[in-house]
Each structure stands twice: as C-alpha cells, then as structure tokens.
Amino acid sequence: MITRFLKQLTVWKSIGIILLTAGAASTVLRFTQGLGASTNLSDEFPWGIWIGFDVLCGVGLAAGGFTLAALVYVFNLKRFEPIIRPTILTAFLGYILVTVGLMFDLGRPWAIWHAIIMWNPHSVMFEVAWCVMLYSTVLTLEFAPVVLEKFKMYKTMKILHSMSIPIIIVGVLLSTLHQSSLGTMYLIMPEKLYPLWYTPYLPVFFYVSAISVGCAMVILESFLSSRAFKRGLEMPLLMDVARLCVLMLCVLAVMRSLDLVDRQAVRLLFVPRMETYMFWLEVVVGILAPLVLLSRKKVRQNESGLFLSAVLVIIGFVMNRMNITITGMEGWAGKSYIPSLPEFSVTLGIVTLGFVSFYYIAKYFPVFTSEHDAKDPAAPQHPDHASLDGAHTTVRATVHDFR
Amino acid sequence: MIQKKAMLIDITMCIGCNACQKACKVQNHLSDVEEKKLSPTAYTALETFDKYPDVFVRRMCQHCEDPTCASVCPVGALTKTPEGPVVYAVDKCIGCRYCMQSCPFQVPRYDWTSINPRIYKCILCTDLVKQGLPTACSEACPTGATKFGNRDELLTEAYERMKAEPGKYVDKIYGQKEVGGTSILYLSGVPFEQLGFKTTLQTTPLPALTWNVLEKIPNVVAIGGTFLYGIWWITNRRDEVKQYEEQMKKNGQDHDH
Structure with a gap:
C-alpha cells in the first residue's frame, strides 16, 4: 500500500517537475521575446487562454472561498467549519495565481499599479482590478490565522478574530461584484460574442456558475487532499455542499433556458456549426449531467459518484469560460485561435504551482488539523472524520480563530 | 463651445494614390513603406477589393463620439478630446488589450514583437487639430476624397452631395449613427456591407451596456x-x-x- 503510494507520488512528482520546467522555459521566452513570439495572439484575437483560463477560470474556481465563508460565518452553519481552512487556502492560492497569470498576459506588467492611481470608473476592468486587489487582501486576512497559529501568535489571532465578521462580509460583497463583473466585461461586445452566449444576463450567469463551481472545487479539493494526506473524507459535509451545487446548477439551467427563449435564440441550438456543438457539449457536460447525477441521493452518498460529478461541473465551467473567450469570439474575428505551446505550458505550469503550493502549505501549516485541537484530548472526534487508513488520528479541524 | 471636428471620406472620389498614408507616416514619424493594412506603422491604409477594382476604402480609427476603447480602458489611457480625436497616453497604458478586444471597428494595433509593447492607432492629428489646423491626410488628398471640417457641416455636405447626384451613392452615411456616431463619415457608391463595413452595429453608444450594470x-x-x-x-x-x-x-x- 505504502510503496504503491510512494510510486504514485514519484509519477506525480515527475509530471510536476516536467510541467514546472516547461513553464519556466516559456516564461523566459515570454519576457525576453514578447507576446508575439510566445503566443498565438494577434490584432484580431488579442485575448487567449491566459485571460480565458488563467484569469476568468482562475477567479471562478476560487469562488468556494467566499461561498463557504458566507455559509459558516454569516449563515452560521458551523458544521462546515472542518473544510473552511483548506477552502480558504484554495481561494487564496487561486487569487495569487490569477495575478501571476495576468502578469504574463499584460504587455506592460510593471505598470499594473497604475490602476490604483489612474482611475476610470466607467471601465469594468478597473472595477475588477480593485475588487481583486481588495479581495486578495481579505483572503490574506482570512488565511492569516493558519500562519499565526503555526507560530503561536495567539494575541494577533485574537485581534483578527474581533474583526472577522466585517472582513467576511466585505469579502462576500467584493466577490459578488467581481465574479459577476467578469461577465459584465463581455457586455460591451454585443456584435462580437456569438448570441448563444451573449446575453444581458452574463453577469448573473457568471455569478451563479461561480458559486456552483466553487462547491465542486470544495469537493474535488477534499478528495485530492484525502488521498494525498491519507485523511478521512467529510462525506456528510460534502453531500451538503453537493446539494448547494445542485441548487445553483438548477438555477443556472432554468435561467439560461429562459434567456435563450427570451432572446429568441432557441433556433441557434440546431444550427449545424462549431458554436452549436460547443454550446451543447458545455451544457450537457457541465450542467445537465451533474444536475441529473447529483440530484440523486445515491450518487451524492457514493464517493466516486460525488467526485465524478464535481469534476463534470468543473470541466463544464471551464468550457463555458473558454467558449465565451474563444469559441464565441472566433466568428466575428474571422480568425481561429489555438493557443501556442508556450501559452499551454505557462498555464499548466501555473496550475502545477497551485497544486504544489497547496500540498506544502497543507503539509506544514495547520490547514486540516488545528494544533489547538490536537493538544486538547477532549476535542470531539467526529464520526464523519474516521480516517481512511485507520492509523492516523484525524482530528476535526475546528477553526477557533474566526469564530 | 468647441466645434467637433470630423472627416468626410467620399469613397467614390478616391483614386487610390495613397497620398493620405504617406502624409500620415510623415506626420507621425512612421516608416515610409507602403502598407495595405493597419499596423503599428500604418495608422491608415487603403483596402482594395477583387470585386470592385476601382474602389478603395480608407481604414482608420473612427474616432467614435462615445468611444468604446476609452470606456473600457482601466487606467484611462484612451480619451476623447473636446475637439474630436480619440487619443492615447502610452505612459498610462498597462497593455491589457481590452481596447482591442472591444473596439467595434477592430482598429487598435499592438506591437507584438516588443517586450515593451503599446497600442498604435490614428489620433486624428490631435496636435494640429488643437491649433485649428486640418489633419495631414486631408491636406494631402489630391481629389478631396478626404475632407476635414466641423462634423455638423460635413454631415450637411454629405446630404447635399447625395441629393445633387441621385443614384451615385447608397442611401447611407456610414458613421452618422453607428455606435452613437463617429467622427469619420463615409459616402459610398457600393453597399457598405460589401466593402467590409460592419453594418449591423447598434446606433446607441456601446459604453452604456456596461455602465448600466456598473452604476x-x-x-x-x-x-x-x-x-x-x-x-x-x-x-x-x-x-x-x-x-x-x-x-x-x-x-x-x-x-x-
């Protein structure tokens, strides 16, 4: 068992090293030769996967952070506390990586601070820039207790704790604004974006889909870390997260259907062209299939069923964002866009960086287990947290600080 | 009040001599190679068509009345001056290319080969226009196909030309209403959509679409x-x-x- 695990780990490690090396090489190319040499972008197609995936998907995939923070601290659903720290970590790393990705895409990355002093309140991107800046600060504060606990700085933790509710509420508001605003960015291109995706409701759809994929990410992240750290799986909690996911998918499905009817775009669903196929694929894989799967209790209770459904939601979400940034824009641009090898490798490198950072932070910081609890033998041993291998004592990672 | 300046481009009068591009390149200190497409070194270019060998269409920034690029720029690097030109401040630009992504006329060009890139586009000779002088290209045009003047007066003149020679022009002044109106107005004898003009653009300014949400x-x-x-x-x-x-x-x- 252990040798198999080690063997698996080496395979994953070597894949990680290859991806990081390729990413590093492409980074050198990007910053010494410019965007022309490193990307397949052009005057006709100025935004590619570094915007479509690294930024639009990156921000969305980190939406679990504000969703769970709202559930635990605002709606007072304290039973979700065991999974809040890893979720906040995912969001925190997500936003750092979005910023890293943006640095590759911006032609003049050293001027990024201009948005702080050179204001254009009419620009959606200006608003997104401010929200992301402020929300990253909020995430830093939300994640800080983990670091403070590690270094036993309980006094500072206490000060942070006293400010936690306003911080959480500001975080939820900022997320609501910029998650939706990423959709608003496309509202100004009514002729360019293919009508299967262009709708005045883009901001609403971006927001709702972000919550649904945030839930799916919580599930995925719990599964992966249960494997990596041989810890138990919080099945009852994840099943509840899945129910919220289903609710959001349901809202999304109904709204998107009504919107197509309302805009008289239903006939476009049957036009034989690339956009139609991609739209169907996105909707079936990312909304309909997980909706059917997750609304069955049997699937939610089944570990593999839950995992598979979450993966479908994530794939569908990524397809949606890629369709909006690439598939839906190709027709107007009159040009097809396929990302270059350096574009792919930078993106994969950034994703790998995310996994690696998560692994090491979770390994050395009290992300899953609070030392606070470990010292306290009276800490409740939840039946939900029965360790997989039974050898480890999986302690409920109660978060004392942010309560 | 400052009169909004504009240019009237009469496609029927253009002989394709390329004097506009030459004058533009001199005025803006760009390489003097003749170019057929907009580029970082060509703020204007004459487009030709296999179907209509005698027709030449001047491509350039349309200098919208309510410019999409100025609205989307997160740092306000693009602005509409009171005289009419839409100008670009390179020292503000962060290189995000949202202007290129959103321009309804696909005008801004990017310096893809540079590691210190910027946007390039026509600035309607803003320095000359501010001094009350005409643009370099309109001065250079030997046939009067490109005419510089006040927007109101040019619109009136366009209508007069259409009335004076019925049948010579299609019944449309391109740029009068597109995305709320532009500072470059076109007259044509050939339907605009056959010359690569986007004729389905809405007649109200695009920035309202995002401002309605942002507000x-x-x-x-x-x-x-x-x-x-x-x-x-x-x-x-x-x-x-x-x-x-x-x-x-x-x-x-x-x-x-």
Whole structure:
C-alpha cells in the first residue's frame, strides 16, 4: 500500500517537475521575446487562454472561498467549519495565481499599479482590478490565522478574530461584484460574442456558475487532499455542499433556458456549426449531467459518484469560460485561435504551482488539523472524520480563530 | 463651445494614390513603406477589393463620439478630446488589450514583437487639430476624397452631395449613427456591407451596456451589506439565546440541589 503510494507520488512528482520546467522555459521566452513570439495572439484575437483560463477560470474556481465563508460565518452553519481552512487556502492560492497569470498576459506588467492611481470608473476592468486587489487582501486576512497559529501568535489571532465578521462580509460583497463583473466585461461586445452566449444576463450567469463551481472545487479539493494526506473524507459535509451545487446548477439551467427563449435564440441550438456543438457539449457536460447525477441521493452518498460529478461541473465551467473567450469570439474575428505551446505550458505550469503550493502549505501549516485541537484530548472526534487508513488520528479541524 | 471636428471620406472620389498614408507616416514619424493594412506603422491604409477594382476604402480609427476603447480602458489611457480625436497616453497604458478586444471597428494595433509593447492607432492629428489646423491626410488628398471640417457641416455636405447626384451613392452615411456616431463619415457608391463595413452595429453608444450594470454597484454594496449583516445578526442572536437558555436551565438545576 505504502510503496504503491510512494510510486504514485514519484509519477506525480515527475509530471510536476516536467510541467514546472516547461513553464519556466516559456516564461523566459515570454519576457525576453514578447507576446508575439510566445503566443498565438494577434490584432484580431488579442485575448487567449491566459485571460480565458488563467484569469476568468482562475477567479471562478476560487469562488468556494467566499461561498463557504458566507455559509459558516454569516449563515452560521458551523458544521462546515472542518473544510473552511483548506477552502480558504484554495481561494487564496487561486487569487495569487490569477495575478501571476495576468502578469504574463499584460504587455506592460510593471505598470499594473497604475490602476490604483489612474482611475476610470466607467471601465469594468478597473472595477475588477480593485475588487481583486481588495479581495486578495481579505483572503490574506482570512488565511492569516493558519500562519499565526503555526507560530503561536495567539494575541494577533485574537485581534483578527474581533474583526472577522466585517472582513467576511466585505469579502462576500467584493466577490459578488467581481465574479459577476467578469461577465459584465463581455457586455460591451454585443456584435462580437456569438448570441448563444451573449446575453444581458452574463453577469448573473457568471455569478451563479461561480458559486456552483466553487462547491465542486470544495469537493474535488477534499478528495485530492484525502488521498494525498491519507485523511478521512467529510462525506456528510460534502453531500451538503453537493446539494448547494445542485441548487445553483438548477438555477443556472432554468435561467439560461429562459434567456435563450427570451432572446429568441432557441433556433441557434440546431444550427449545424462549431458554436452549436460547443454550446451543447458545455451544457450537457457541465450542467445537465451533474444536475441529473447529483440530484440523486445515491450518487451524492457514493464517493466516486460525488467526485465524478464535481469534476463534470468543473470541466463544464471551464468550457463555458473558454467558449465565451474563444469559441464565441472566433466568428466575428474571422480568425481561429489555438493557443501556442508556450501559452499551454505557462498555464499548466501555473496550475502545477497551485497544486504544489497547496500540498506544502497543507503539509506544514495547520490547514486540516488545528494544533489547538490536537493538544486538547477532549476535542470531539467526529464520526464523519474516521480516517481512511485507520492509523492516523484525524482530528476535526475546528477553526477557533474566526469564530 | 468647441466645434467637433470630423472627416468626410467620399469613397467614390478616391483614386487610390495613397497620398493620405504617406502624409500620415510623415506626420507621425512612421516608416515610409507602403502598407495595405493597419499596423503599428500604418495608422491608415487603403483596402482594395477583387470585386470592385476601382474602389478603395480608407481604414482608420473612427474616432467614435462615445468611444468604446476609452470606456473600457482601466487606467484611462484612451480619451476623447473636446475637439474630436480619440487619443492615447502610452505612459498610462498597462497593455491589457481590452481596447482591442472591444473596439467595434477592430482598429487598435499592438506591437507584438516588443517586450515593451503599446497600442498604435490614428489620433486624428490631435496636435494640429488643437491649433485649428486640418489633419495631414486631408491636406494631402489630391481629389478631396478626404475632407476635414466641423462634423455638423460635413454631415450637411454629405446630404447635399447625395441629393445633387441621385443614384451615385447608397442611401447611407456610414458613421452618422453607428455606435452613437463617429467622427469619420463615409459616402459610398457600393453597399457598405460589401466593402467590409460592419453594418449591423447598434446606433446607441456601446459604453452604456456596461455602465448600466456598473452604476448599480453602490446599491449592491448597500443592500448586500445590510442583508448579510442582518442574516449574521439573526443567526448569531439565535445562538446567543440558545446558550443563555441552556445556562439558565443549568443554573436552575444547580439551585434545586
């Protein structure tokens, strides 16, 4: 068992090293030769996967952070506390990586601070820039207790704790604004974006889909870390997260259907062209299939069923964002866009960086287990947290600080 | 009040001599190679068509009345001057290319080969125009196909030309209404859509599409903030009451002993 695990780990490690090396090489190319040499972008197609995936998907995939923070601290659903720290970590790393990705895409990355002093309140991107800046600060504060606990700085933790509710509420508001605003960015291109995706409701759809994929990410992240750290799986909690996911998918499905009817775009669903196929694929894989799967209790209770459904939601979400940034824009641009090898490798490198950072932070910081609890033998041993291998004592990672 | 300047481009009068591009390149200190497409070194270019060998269409920034590029730029590097030109401040630009992504006329060009890239596009000779002088290209045009002047007067003239020679022009002044109107106006004898013009553009300015959403932000913050705080207050209060009741119960039991 252990040798198999080690063997698996080496395979994953070597894949990680290859991806990081390729990413590093492409980074050198990007910053010494410019965007022309490193990307397949052009005057006709100025935004590619570094915007479509690294930024639009990156921000969305980190939406679990504000969703769970709202559930635990605002709606007072304290039973979700065991999974809040890893979720906040995912969001925190997500936003750092979005910023890293943006640095590759911006032609003049050293001027990024201009948005702080050179204001254009009419620009959606200006608003997104401010929200992301402020929300990253909020995430830093939300994640800080983990670091403070590690270094036993309980006094500072206490000060942070006293400010936690306003911080959480500001975080939820900022997320609501910029998650939706990423959709608003496309509202100004009514002729360019293919009508299967262009709708005045883009901001609403971006927001709702972000919550649904945030839930799916919580599930995925719990599964992966249960494997990596041989810890138990919080099945009852994840099943509840899945129910919220289903609710959001349901809202999304109904709204998107009504919107197509309302805009008289239903006939476009049957036009034989690339956009139609991609739209169907996105909707079936990312909304309909997980909706059917997750609304069955049997699937939610089944570990593999839950995992598979979450993966479908994530794939569908990524397809949606890629369709909006690439598939839906190709027709107007009159040009097809396929990302270059350096574009792919930078993106994969950034994703790998995310996994690696998560692994090491979770390994050395009290992300899953609070030392606070470990010292306290009276800490409740939840039946939900029965360790997989039974050898480890999986302690409920109660978060004392942010309560 | 400053009169809005504009240019009237009469496609029927253009002979394709390329004098406009030459003058433009001199004025803006760009390489003097003849170019057929917009590029970082060609702010204007003459496009030709296999179907209409005698027709030449001048491509350039349309200098919208309410420019999409100026609206989307996060740092305000693109602005519309009171005289009409849409100008670019390279020292503000962060290179995000949202202007290129959103321009309804696909005009801004990017310096893809540079590691210190910027946007290139026509600035309607803003320095000359500010001094009350005409643009370099309109001065260079030997046939009067490109005419510089006040926008109102040029529109009147365009209508007069259409009236004077019925049948010579298609019944449309391109740029009069597109995305709320532009500072470059076109007259053509060939239907515009056959010359690569986007004729399906809406007639109201595009920036309103995003501003209608952005202006709701203060409301979202106020209502959302109140809502979230309210929810927290209720759920938190419920806990407090529960704890208090348990405490009371416990105290009561202690009392009995």
